[in-house]
Amino acid sequence: MKTWLILLCGLVLWAVHFFVAYFIGEFIGETQGPRIAVLGLTLLCLAGVAALGVLLRSMRPEDDHDRWRRSAALGTLAISFVAIFWQGFPALFVP
Amino acid sequence: MTSETGFDPALYARLPVEGPRPEGEEEKLCRAWSAPKGWQHLTEVNNQYIGIYYVGTAFLFFILAGILALLMRVQLAAPLLDVLPQDTYNQVFTMHGTVMMFLFAVPAVEAVAVLLLPQMLGARDLPFPRLSAYAFWAYAIGGLCFFASLFVGLAPDGGWFMYPPLTSKAFSPGINVDFWLLGIGFIEISAIAGAIEIIVGVMRTRAPGMSLDKMPIFAWALLVFAVMIIIAFPAVILSTLLLEAERALNWPIFDVGRGGDPVLWQHLFWFFGHPEVYIIFLPAAGMMSMIIPTVARTELVGYRMIVLAMLATGFLSFGVWAHHMFTTGMPPMTTGFFSAASMAVSVPAGIQVFSWIATYATGKPRFNAPGLFTMGAVIVFVTGGLTGVMVALVPFDWQVHDTYFIVAHLHYVLIGGMVFPLFAAFYYWIPMSSAWPLSERLAKWVFTLMFAGINIAFMPMHFAGLMGMPRRVYTYLPEHGWALPNLISTIGAFMFAAGVLLFVIDLARNFRPRPGGGSAGNVYGAGTLEWLPSDLYGSRSIPVVASREPLWDDPALAQNAERGGYFLPGSVTGYRESLVTSPIRAEPQYLQVLPGRTASPFAAALFTAGFFLALTVQAYTFSIASAILALMALLRWLWETDRHVPLDNVDIGGGIMVPANVTGPMSHGWWATITLLIVIGMIFSMALFGNAFLWSNQPAFWSQPPAILPAFPVLGLNLAAVALSLGARWILRRQRQGWASAALIGATALATGALVLEHSLWRAAGFDPEMSAQAALAYTLQALQMFILVVAVLMSFNIWARVLRGLVTAPTNTSVDVAALFIAYCGAQGFVGSLFPRLLGVS
């Protein structure tokens, strides 16, 4: 379980961000309020990814498998960061 | 070195065991894994047979759907031709898409998985061989009958996406659409069965030492693939159920006149439909990542990046479904989320492409048949990927959506991302199961024709699309100037077909299937376990894996494995058996006894297919008879599971002892049940989404749902069911088998009572399923609950019967674990299913 949490944490954050943003758009609407909510959520999730990055870097791997796990997880965090970042754009650039 | 299960990895040093093997060991192994004769081929469950049948059938559907494509290309070669009349054309294009997606692409990769995965992982077979056999037979029988509907003019004609209301009873009164809904629904079951098999197989049957970071990349790809199927396919299962309910029972889920919404179908369909593209692409990318290192004679560059790219694809692809719906009038910010996710998902694809290029650059690439196809695949796939980024831009998509530009885009992606890799895989792995490899000389021709063919066929379609040619048109008027690009496309299509034909000829000349030996062997000099010398049982012994390319890093490995120096060199129990290992670090956990030949999967598949087909043509008596026979076959199958082995600990090699009987969260049965529950849970969640969607989109038709307070008994009964069924495991621990089975039956009864009460509450509140989509969806939740409760009843009485026959071991037992888990889930689903629709009040 721990391995999967480490490998997927960034992507899970992305999924949370995406689906919450989608549900806000689909079920609440696109007025100013929801827009700001999406932007806030984006900042929160980006901060979350950054925090996870710091946490992962501070972990001391014991063997090859752990080292591999850590570097792959950092990679998924990088992709998740970009994806969440982009996901915030619609709230910013679609006035 | 850390350990996951308490197993000491230092024990691996004992292997390989030197010295001669005991007398009769190999004979015992061969006896357990004997080859089928005559009719036994229908009852064989060994993956080496099922895998070959499976790949062959999928390829047959590729050819059939390809022939349909050629017919369409002939019709469109010039304006206003009359080769295919309008209604025939509409059936043909629907079938081309449907067959390629559902009967070729997904089954083909599952087929390759069934054939290759055990060998690649060093397992004797997948953990549920009968499930693979069932999945195959269901698919083959169902698929062929489905295809045959074309010959009687009853093939579906609503497009592979089947949008209502065109596919509703009002506009498609014939049974054509029912063929699609029931046929595809049935084939999905087969795909999901295969996916469960693959997940548990990859997680639990890897050779000892094959930790996640040493897993062949194809196994990674299939793991992500199978998890995606588990999450995505329930959406299409639910949507086909809903549409069939609308057609057969007049439940107006997509009917705007009674509060339904056709856009709900689009959400559900594309929630499956877009991940589907990555579901198809990922395994093929996994094949590419296996083949390219061998072709380039070096290890894969960026292994971990490919893994993370696949994981990222698995997630991101679930955020892109509505990019098929940019023109439905979705509000701009929401389209933006999907546009952003569609951009994001191209990043992992880019990582994989550059990993392949880096691998070529590191090694010394050979231009043999698999090499050529992988190189061609890179170019074609990148072209399709670039147009994919273009259509992710909402304003550009507004123009090219539903035009031939999209037809060009998707064929570049699917041919570059799936068909070319699959052909590379055919050339690469055929020597593993055939006495001879395919001809390298002909391969050059096959590749040239196919590569030129795809570009000549599909490049002009970009232009036709830009010129305004919509998709799914059976003809076009000369005045638009679409004649020239269409004529060129037709020529290209026939070149592609000529390439495939040449391949088929080569296949007929050189392919001599040899399950288990007598094969051409490792002709390309690959480094992974599937190239170990093998027989029907796979490798003679299961090696310890210390690297990603064990055959390259330990030249003596093949010889030592063949000699029987590693794990399980014989059969301890005399049955077929395999080793179950831990999910992360693949430490040996227990010995699994595999089932041998049995007719029940074939019979179950045959009668399930009979059930669905008879339902389609409204032969209800025959349908019910088939259902009963299918059920009997399934029960017989169920009865044979969970055999107790009268051994506690067995020596699997080098004096390493593992148990032969394991229950609870460690067992593979538990894992499969969890996976199955995720599938059911996804179907259920999608139905909840449908509820919320209609509540938000059709408020004018929404009535106040029944109150929550009167539903408290329903909620309470369901919670009690959860507690009681989980309690059954606790009771069993006290050696009281009878009481445990009684608890399970009781829990089922409580949940059933809750459902009956729930139903009467909705009835009492005046809701009728034909009245409104809201009511229809509420009753859909109850119908889903009823369906799983029927299964729960069967399970709990099965436990009771097993108790009576003394088959239930105490203090723990896998059958009881599985049933308890399932029935507890039923209670939980009943709870949520009762609460949720009541929360969606009139605002």
Added chain:
Amino acid sequence: MLRTGVIGVIAISLNACSPTELQHERVDAASVRKGREAVERLGCGACHDLPGIAWPSGRVGPSLHGFANRAMIAGQLPNRPDILARFVRDAPALVPGTAMPEIEMTLEEADAITAWLQSLDES
């Protein structure tokens, strides 16, 4: 009414008839091309199956394949350019019971269409 029309036309054709004139004249390529364009623009294919024109392709009127080799227009009038040019513009004036309406076109267009029809030689 019908009878007088037919008789009149027959009379005209008898007067003008001579074997050499049954050979149609050499029509110049430019007017054939113009005629073909006019036929496409007017949509004559809505009723007739026309050689070389895929669309439209109706079945209400007779097929016009090899029209130059036909002896009669609408089974009643001699197939001569001058009559044909009048017929394509205003068929009911020559054949009162016909289903073919008068079609709005210029005299040049009528001549061009005649030229095109006369070029449909399948012998």
Added chain:
Amino acid sequence: MSPEAPIPASTASWLPVILDSAGPFSQPVTTLAWVIFTGGFVILGIVIAALTIALFGSPRLKARLGGEKAIWIGGFAFPVVVLTILLIWGLWLTSHLSAQRITGDEMRVRVIGEMWWWRVHYLDENGRETFRDANELHIPVGQPVLLDLQAADVIHSFWVPRLAGKMDMIPGRTNRLLIQADAPGVYHGQCAEYCGGPHALMGFVVVAHAPEDFARWQAARAPAPAAQGSAARGADLFMSSGCAACHTIRGSPADGLAGPDLTHVGSRRSLGAGILPNNKGTLAGWIADSQALKPGNRMPAYHQFDGEELRALADYLASRQ
């Protein structure tokens, strides 16, 4: 006869229609398209060059490509930069072009997709219907037109490539689309969502007039005067043969709603939903056997008329200007 100045039948250039924009709601997409096509070719070139180097390059060049750093640059950093720019551009355009940017000054028309033709209702500024037409949309040049898009049966999609992107017509919903033409002309459109049967033959035309011509065209939308001569006979046949059960002709007893409104059928540029030229000949051909011209359409072939009756009907319809 017709009050407006002649309109060029086609103002199209040699370019494919999507790249041949004729108004402000398609022009920015055309610009975007040219940029992404150029960029796409360049990137494809780079990938092919990289592949070529990987396969045939000198060891020095190959070494540069053969590592995780190259993957990070080519597969991650580069796409992220390019896609960030594209995404912002795309999102900005989405909002700029979408019908949410309505000012209220637009001319308004409701277009309803039918199997397999188009109902066109012209609306006043309050959204009330002024008059009806079918299969043809007349708009003034240089003025945005707001379309309310609906569907009567199944899903259709409204698409005039030279004027704007497409928008689906979905039962139970009203989608909105802005279009505008900058020059007088005839712009072809086509249903873009598969709607069964003869979906391929569901076209229509947008006719853009100079503003003063448009005003004249609008003023001329009164029903044509009662028919004379052969056309009067046609009118009787029209009423007595069942045509009136499906078609409306304002100013006459015909008030059927199943088929296109024929009040002004004689002035339309096309027949059969944008697929045939319109004159007495094609009218007669369509009435007698529309199934040969557009198989599967909802109008049966009328075999019962003799030649004169058919011509009378065609005369009558052609006179409905």
